[in-house]
Amino acid sequence: MRNNITVEKILLEFDPVAQNLLLALKKISKNFGYICEKDSQKIAEYFEFPITKIYETASFYDLVETKKPANLEIKVCSGGDCNLGQSTNVIREIENHFRIRVGDKFNPKVRLKKISCLGRCGDGPIVIVNRKVYERVTASSIYKIFAEWI
Numbered sequence: 001m002r003n004n005i006t007v008e009k010i011l012l013e014f015d016p017v018a019q020n021l022l023l024a025l026k027k028i029s030k031n032f033g034y035i036c037e038k039d040s041q042k043i044a045e046y047f048e049f050p051i052t053k054i055y056e057t058a059s060f061y062d063l064v065e066t067k068k069p070a071n072l073e074i075k076v077c078s079g080g081d082c083n084l085g086q087s088t089n090v091i092r093e094i095e096n097h098f099r100i101r102v103g104d105k106f107n108p109k110v111r112l113k114k115i116s117c118l119g120r121c122g123d124g125p126i127v128i129v130n131r132k133v134y135e136r137v138t139a140s141s142i143y144k145i146f147a148e149w150i
């Protein structure tokens with residue numbers, strides 16, 4: 001049990017039908033930060049889906065986390081407008097600074113992920129650090145953001 005909210009209680013908010021699976025996954029991920037293997041099993045049993053369906057659905061969407069968060073979870077929008085705004089330079093700067101690559105899961109302290117458009121294109125490039133959203137981020141302004149977290 002975490003904060004008196006349990007996966008079971010959240011699941012009961014949704015009828016166990018296919019169209020509710022993503023809604024339930026998002027809510028569980030939002031509440032607990034990610035969906036662990038044990039919780040994936042509970043979700044699979046509730047919806048009567050094979051566990052592979054839970055993993056497939058969860059890993060397809062950027063807003064559902066399936067790994068325990070690192071100390072610093074950095075997500076950079078790689079949608080068209082953010083790319084035009086040089087989000088690739090931001091990604092390269094982060095990779096070089098932390099000596100990581102997008103998608104690496106080896107560093108328990110820092111993870112970098114590309115995400116798809118968040119619908120805030122006019123404010124891009126968009127970077128999310130530990131769920132806090134930053135707008136108009138550049139390869140040089142990223143260090144001000146790091147200073148808040150490190």
Ligand code: FES
Nearest residue numbers: 077079082117121
């Ligand atoms: S392209 Fe980045 S928010 Fe739309």
